[in-house]
Amino acid sequence: MYNSSPSALICTDLAMGWQTGLDLEIEMKPIPESGDIRRTWNGKAVNLADPAFNLYEVRIRSGEQEQRTPALSQLWPGSVIQLVPPLPLADRIATGGTVRTLARDPYLPSLRVLDLGYNNDVAHSVNGRVVTIASPTQAPLRIYYRPILNLMVTEPWSVSGREMRGEVSWDLTCQEVGGPDE
Secondary structure: OEOOEOOOOEOHHHOOOOOOOOOOEEEEEEOHHHOOEEEOOOOOEEEOOOHHHOOEEEEEEOOOOOOOOOOOOOOOOOOEEEEEOOOOEEEEEOOOOOEEEOOOOEOHHHOEEEOOOOOOEOOOEEEOOEEEOOOOOOOOEEEEEOEOEEEEEOOOOEEEEEOOOOEEEEEEEEEEOOOOOO
8 A cells, every 4th residue: 555545556646545546457568569570481470579669558447436536637648657556577587597687677665586386585686677696596486576667648548437426437548658768
């Protein structure tokens, strides 16, 4: 919970309070431009997309019994916000490895390195996006972290409500800004 909202989503631009974020639905997926799949003359699939387009789209939808909308009124397509979604990304350190560079900056309190049984936290250090363990791993390790995302609003948000129930619903769609820092 962040700033009295029942959601773990962190975004000061949305100014979520205790009646906002009761049961959010978060969808994260690669943007369509991340793939340009073509076939070679012999049928092999290849991706011709530039890796600079390996970016995420994030869609947030309110859940049931939402009573207040977040601060959406100043968010127009093109507005930029910073957000930490409640969903972690998963990565790995391969067998024999000691280091992994994450795809995004991690929200440090969320970062965990676990064995494949998800039973044991593995001691690690973090420097920026680089996660390091002390000695080569005997089996793959999983890294879970909530990324810090710089997003641009890409579609007009929507809000609707049920007057007698005092409930509202809303949704917001964004994509990572990208560029040289991503």
